[in-house]
Every structure is written in C-alpha cells, then in structure tokens.
Amino acid sequence: MNRHYWLGKIFKGVMTYFIVGLFALFAALPFYQMVIIAFKSNADFNNPRENNPFIFNDPPTTDHIVYLFEQTEYLTFILNSVIIGVSVVLITLLFATPAAYSLARLTGRLGERLGILIFLVYLIPPTLLFIPMSQVVSFVGLQNSKWALVMLYPTFTIPFCTWLMFGFFRSIPRDIEEQAMVDGYSRFGAMWRVVLPLAVPGVLTVVVFSFMLTLHEYIYALAFTTSSSEKPISVGVTTELVRGDVFFWQSLMASAIIVALPIAIVYNLFLNRFVAGLTMGAVKG
Amino acid sequence: MSTVETVALVKHYDNDVIAVNSIDLHIKEGEFLVLLGPSGSGKTTLLRMIAGLEKVTSGKIYMGGRDVTHLPPRARNLSMVFQSYALYPHMSVFGNIAFPLKAKGLPYQERKKKVEWAASLFGIEQYLQRKPRQLSGGQRQRVALARALVHEPSVFLLDEPLSNLDAQLRASARDEIKQFQRRIATTTIYVTHDQVEAMGMGDRIAVMNHGNMHQIGTPQELYREPADTFVATFLGSPPMNLLNQKECIIGFHPEHFLPKDIIHEESPRFEFPFRVTRVEYLGADRFVYGIVPSESGHTRVISKIPSLVTVPLETDQLYTFAVLKEDMKYFDKKTGKRIDPIPFSMAVFEHAEV
Ligand SMILES: Nc1ncnc2c1ncn2[C@@H]1O[C@H](COP(=O)(O)OP(=O)(O)O)[C@@H](O)[C@H]1O
Numbered sequence: 001m002n003r004h005y006w007l008g009k010i011f012k013g014v015m016t017y018f019i020v021g022l023f024a025l026f027a028a029l030p031f032y033q034m035v036i037i038a039f040k041s042n043a044d045f046n047n048p049r050e051n052n053p054f055i056f057n058d059p060p061t062t063d064h065i066v067y068l069f070e071q072t073e074y075l076t077f078i079l080n081s082v083i084i085g086v087s088v089v090l091i092t093l094l095f096a097t098p099a100a101y102s103l104a105r106l107t108g109r110l111g112e113r114l115g116i117l118i119f120l121v122y123l124i125p126p127t128l129l130f131i132p133m134s135q136v137v138s139f140v141g142l143q144n145s146k147w148a149l150v151m152l153y154p155t156f157t158i159p160f161c162t163w164l165m166f167g168f169f170r171s172i173p174r175d176i177e178e179q180a181m182v183d184g185y186s187r188f189g190a191m192w193r194v195v196l197p198l199a200v201p202g203v204l205t206v207v208v209f210s211f212m213l214t215l216h217e218y219i220y221a222l223a224f225t226t227s228s229s230e231k232p233i234s235v236g237v238t239t240e241l242v243r244g245d246v247f248f249w250q251s252l253m254a255s256a257i258i259v260a261l262p263i264a265i266v267y268n269l270f271l272n273r274f275v276a277g278l279t280m281g282a283v284k285g
Numbered sequence: 286m287s288t289v290e291t292v293a294l295v296k297h298y299d300n301d302v303i304a305v306n307s308i309d310l311h312i313k314e315g316e317f318l319v320l321l322g323p324s325g326s327g328k329t330t331l332l333r334m335i336a337g338l339e340k341v342t343s344g345k346i347y348m349g350g351r352d353v354t355h356l357p358p359r360a361r362n363l364s365m366v367f368q369s370y371a372l373y374p375h376m377s378v379f380g381n382i383a384f385p386l387k388a389k390g391l392p393y394q395e396r397k398k399k400v401e402w403a404a405s406l407f408g409i410e411q412y413l414q415r416k417p418r419q420l421s422g423g424q425r426q427r428v429a430l431a432r433a434l435v436h437e438p439s440v441f442l443l444d445e446p447l448s449n450l451d452a453q454l455r456a457s458a459r460d461e462i463k464q465f466q467r468r469i470a471t472t473t474i475y476v477t478h479d480q481v482e483a484m485g486m487g488d489r490i491a492v493m494n495h496g497n498m499h500q501i502g503t504p505q506e507l508y509r510e511p512a513d514t515f516v517a518t519f520l521g522s523p524p525m526n527l528l529n530q531k532e533c534i535i536g537f538h539p540e541h542f543l544p545k546d547i548i549h550e551e552s553p554r555f556e557f558p559f560r561v562t563r564v565e566y567l568g569a570d571r572f573v574y575g576i577v578p579s580e581s582g583h584t585r586v587i588s589k590i591p592s593l594v595t596v597p598l599e600t601d602q603l604y605t606f607a608v609l610k611e612d613m614k615y616f617d618k619k620t621g622k623r624i625d626p627i628p629f630s631m632a633v634f635e636h637a638e639v
C-alpha cells in the first residue's frame with residue numbers, strides 16, 4: 001500500500017510537471033523563435049526550405065541588431081514610448097484614483113451604477129473613435145506629436161482604471177478610514193495614509209495595465225504620429241522596418257525582444273499582486 | 286474630560302429612515318453612559334453623529350459647552366473604538382497606537398514613550414512589533430483600546446467593543462474597561478444591546494428604541510422605576526412580567542412574584558392564581574414558568590425564587606402567588622408610560638390596610 005502511495009505521488013508529480021512543461025514550451029516557443037531569427041544571417045533566414053528554421057544553420061550575426069540601432073530611430077521610439085507610457089500612467093492615476101475613491105465612498109448605491117457606466121465607455125473601440133478624435137487633435141494643434149497620444153490614451157485608460165480601483169476601494173472597510181478621521185486626520189489625510197497604502201496592489205495594477213495599453217496601442221499612434229521623432233515603438237518599428245513588401249524580419253524580431261524582456265521581468269516580479277488586482281476588480285467591482 | 290450634550294438631535298437617512306428622533310442627552314464630566322437598545326434602534330447612528338462621522342439632520346451637539354455640531358471628527362478631541370476594532374492592517378501594533386499621536390505632530394521620542402505607556406496599561410508591550418493579523422481577538426481589542434486612549438481624548442466612544450469576543454473574555458474585558466474608565470475618569474459613551482453589560486457598567490443608562498429615547502437613569506432607577514413598558518421588558522433577565530387589565534397594565538419583576546405563603550402575613554399585597562407549567566433549577570435561583578388565568582385571557586408569567594425558599598412546586602398545579610403592593614408597577618394602556626398606582630378590577634386580595 002505504501003509503495004502504491006508513493007508511486008501514485010510520483011506519477012502525479014510527473015504528470016503535473018509534464019503538463020506545465022508543455023504549456024511553458026508552448027508559451028516560450030515564439031520567443032525562442034524570435035531570438036533565433038534576430039541573430040540569423042540573411043542567407044540562413046531566406047532559405048527556409050533547405051535550412052532548419054529553428055536553429056542556426058550559418059553562424060549567428062549581430063548585423064541586424066546593429067542596423068536597428070544605427071540605421072533606424074529605434075532609441076527615439078523607445079524613448080517616446082516611455083515618455084508616453086509614464087505620462088499616461090501619471091495622468092491615469094491622478095484622475096482614476098480620486099474618481100474611484102469618491103464613487104466607492106461618497107455616493108452610495110449610485111456609485112456602483114456610475115462605475116459601470118464609466119466602464120462601458122472603455123468598451124467603445126478606438127477604431128470607431130479615431131476619426132472624430134483627429135478633429136480634436138487638430139483643434140488643439142497636436143497633429144504629428146506624441147503629446148496627442150498622451151492626451152488620447154487616458155480616454156480609455158481612465159475609465160478602465162477607475163472601474164478597477166473602484167473595486168479596490170470598496171473592498172477596504174470604511175471603518176478603517178473613519179477610524180483615521182477620528183484619530184485626527186482629515187478625509188484626505190485618511191485616504192493618503194490609510195486607504196492608499198492598502199490599495200497598493202490596485203495602484204500597481206493600474207500602472208502596469210495603463211503602461212501596457214499605451215505600449216501596444218496601434219491605431220491612434222499610426223493616425224497621429226508621422227515623423228520618426230514622434231513615433232512610439234509600436235508604430236515606429238513597423239513603419240521603418242517594413243518597406244513596401246520588404247520585411248526586415250531580423251531587426252523586427254530584435255526590436256520586439258528588446259522591449260518585451262524588461263517588461264516580462266517586471267511583470268513577473270509583481271505577478272501575484274497584479275493577479276490580485278485584476279480578480280478583486282472583477283469580483284467586487 | 287468634558288461634558289457631552291445633544292439637543293433635539295435628529296438623523297434622517299436618505300431612504301426615509303428616521304434613525305435618531307430628537308434626542309436630548311446630557312452626559313456629565315467623567316461619566317460612564319451606556320446607550321442601550323435592540324439592534325436597529327439608532328445607537329450607532331447617535332454615536333457616529335457625536336463622533337462627527339455622520340451629518341446631523343437637525344439639532345445641536347455640544348462638547349464642554351462648545352458647539353461642535355458641524356466640526357469634523359478631528360476637531361472634537363475624542364476617540365472611538367469600532368465594533369470591528371478597525372486596526373490599520375498595514376501598520377504594526379506600535380504604528381497603530383502611535384497613529385493618533387502622529388496626527389498631533391508629536392516627535393518620535395515622545396510618541397514612543399506614550400505608546401509604551403498605553404501598551405503597558407493593557408499588557409500588550411510584547412506585541413508592539415506584530416501586525417494586527419498576528420493577534421487574537423482579545424489582543425486586538427486591547428490594541429484598539431490602547432490606541433483610543435493614547436492621546437488622552439476628552440471623550441471616549443465605544444460601539445459594542447465586546448461583541449466580537451467569546452463569553453469568557455467578554456466578562457473579564459467588561460471589568461477591565463470599567464475599572465480603567467474609573468481610573469482615567471474620561472467621559473465615556475458606551476453602546477451595547479446587551480442589558481446585562483449595560484446594568485453592570487453604566488453610571489447611567491440611556492435606553493433607546495426605534496430612534497427614540499425611552500429613559501435615562503441609573504441602573505437602579507431603570508430597574509425600580511421603568512419609564513414605560515419597553516424599558517420594563519427590555520431590562521432584567523428574565524424581564525418584567527406584564528398583565529393586561531381593564532384599567533391599565535400592571536407589571537412586576539419575576540423576583541417579586543412569590544408563593545403567597547412566604548410573604549409576610551401583614552404585608553399589603555396582590556394575590557394571583559398561578560398555574561405552574563415548568564420549573565428550572567439554576568443554581569442560586571429557581572425559575573418557575575406558568576400562567577395567570579383571567580377573563581381577558583391567560584398570561585404567561587415567570588417567577589424567580591431564591592433557592593433558599595424550598596416551597597415544593599409541581600407542574601400543572603394551581604398555586605396562589607403574590608406581589609407586594611410596593612413592588613407593583615402601573616402602565617398606561619395606550620401609551621405604555623408608567624403611571625401612578627390606580628385600582629384595577631382583577632380579583633385581588635389586599636390583606637392589610639395601606
Ligand atoms: N447608512 C445608512 N443608510 C440608511 N439607513 C441606515 C444607515 N445606517 C443605519 N441605517 C438605519 O438606521 C437605523 C438605525 O441603525 P443603527 O444606528 O445602526 O442602529 P443600532 O446601532 O442601534 O443597531 C436602522 O433602521 C438602520 O437600518
């Protein structure tokens with residue numbers, strides 16, 4: 001019986017790791033492929049019928065990475081993306097946090113309905129909005145500027161993040177902040193010192209989420225930035241490394257990996273809190 | 286220390302609930318006042334208005350003679366212990382207790398001294414570095430109390446602070462709070478729905494129901510002279526017996542409803558037929574449940590007999606029980622308010638001249 005028990009346990013462990021391993025492989029394969037391609041020489045890459053596409057048939061080369069940095073505005077794109085991302089994150093936090101807090105606390109049952117209404121705004125697809133938005137952009141004189149994106153992205157990050165933070169704030173007991181008010185703080189002081197520290201997972205979720213949205217947004221970026229000095233990464237590399245029907249595949253892959261790696265690392269560091277953030281918003285929101 | 290006064294205090298919630306209906310309270314300096322009432326009677330609402338957490342619909346609140354009706358909580362120099370204790374989960378016990386001092390801008394060294402003083406009062410010095418979630422219910426309650434008194438408030442507000450403790454802890458915590466309040470002599474308003482707690486702790490008790498104040502008085506006053514039938518039936522375990530008469534409602538405590546034979550022959554008294562249905566022996570007392578038959582219907586009545594009295598009582602037997610005339614209370618049939626003694630029609634035996 002004891003032997004059976006151990007066999008069962010081992011079998012279970014093996015199965016678990018086998019399945020998890022399979023999924024990990026499935027998820028990692030595109031990344032592997034990207035890394036391989038990024039370092040492939042043209043001769044190797046352009047002959048997939050005879051060469052195995054999963055390995056280096058010719059010695060790897062860094063030519064295409066050098067090309068990416070020296071012949072395109074890659075660093076400018078990254079810088080633009082960071083500027084846009086950070087600005088949008090700050091703007092979103094600045095608006096979504098107080099909005100969510102007041103919805104959660106001050107308006108009773110009405111707050112919940114308004115919260116859902118605000119969330120509905122998020123569901124309007126940008127593809128519908130970019131034509132009217134172009135009117136707005138030209139009205140404020142931000143054609144061909146990354147600041148147009150800084151202005152536009154909050155139109156969808158704020159609604160979503162307000163809704164997300166709303167769920168968070170509601171899960172924090174009112175007693176605790178009233179206690180802080182009795183203990184000598186103003187409502188703002190109570191929010192700053194007691195509510196916000198407890199909402200850190202929510203704030204982190206908002207940061208990660210808004211940053212990611214700005215990073216992979218394409219329609220607005222394509223419509224409102226035309227010169228290389230203003231483009232964010234998503235539009236920058238795809239317009240400069242695709243010329244007509246010529247794709248600079250190796251450089252494209254390299255550009256994607258260089259951006260994806262640091263994000264993946266940060267993401268993993270905060271993964272637990274991030275998941276808590278999303279599920280809390282979903283359950284309580 | 287300061288007085289607390291409410292004048293015609295009213296709270297209507299948006300949903301047309303009148304939670305507090307024109308309450309006049311005058312709490313003396315250093316007094317321990319208990320707000321007593323069943324759940325939903327408006328005790329928490331009244332307390333929250335005094336704390337400044339709930340907007341007042343109309344009326345005034347004074348503290349130490351100062352009108353604080355529209356001041357925020359932080360301008361009232363009070364502290365409050367919530368039913369949930371509301372400890373700050375992200376701070377250590379030290380951080381929790383020091384929090385009100387931080388608001389006052391005390392330098393670290395002084396904060397540290399005061400926190401250690403407050404912690405030692407409640408015997409929680411060894412937990413200062415722990416987080417609230419690492420504490421038991423009783424320890425949490427002590428942290429909440431320590432935090433409430435560390436900044437030496439002039440008024441202490443406690444909302445059912447013992448209801449999350451188990452019965453054993455509750456008794457000792459009740460004692461501790463009471464002793465402690467005597468020592469620091471801070472004006473205290475204590476909310477509870479437990480009349481035993483109220484009777485044991487309060488210098489005075491304010492009895493509320495449906496947002497109305499029924500009576501304010503010392504435990505003895507409430508017991509001896511209940512203002513109306515609500516107070517009479519809410520206090521005491523078991524509570525007062527009420528009998529409907531044509532002219533009024535009469536009431537008497539179970540411990541005053543005794544077998545006729547053990548009452549002194551000379552004492553003026555009322556006698557009742559009493560059919561015993563059940564007898565319970567509870568250590569020091571015998572609870573006798575039964576029915577007083579009359580034309581207007583049978584009324585359930587309880588008698589509480591000290592176990593020193595060994596008169597045998599059998600179920601389903603009819604006995605004659607009696608209540609001393611001086612122990613009989615009278616209430617108006619319509620309003621339920623207590624009235625002066627009036628003759629009532631029930632066949633009674635008045636032994637001696639009054
Ligand atoms: N925020 C609120 N909104 C609407 N009605 C409330 C609110 N808080 C309490 N009430 C109502 O007011 C009445 C008194 O409640 P409360 O003061 O909590 O009583 P207690 O503390 O004596 O149990 C109850 O009928 C309750 O339903």
Ligand SMILES: [Mg+2]
Pocket residue numbers: 328329330
């Ligand atoms: Mg209550």
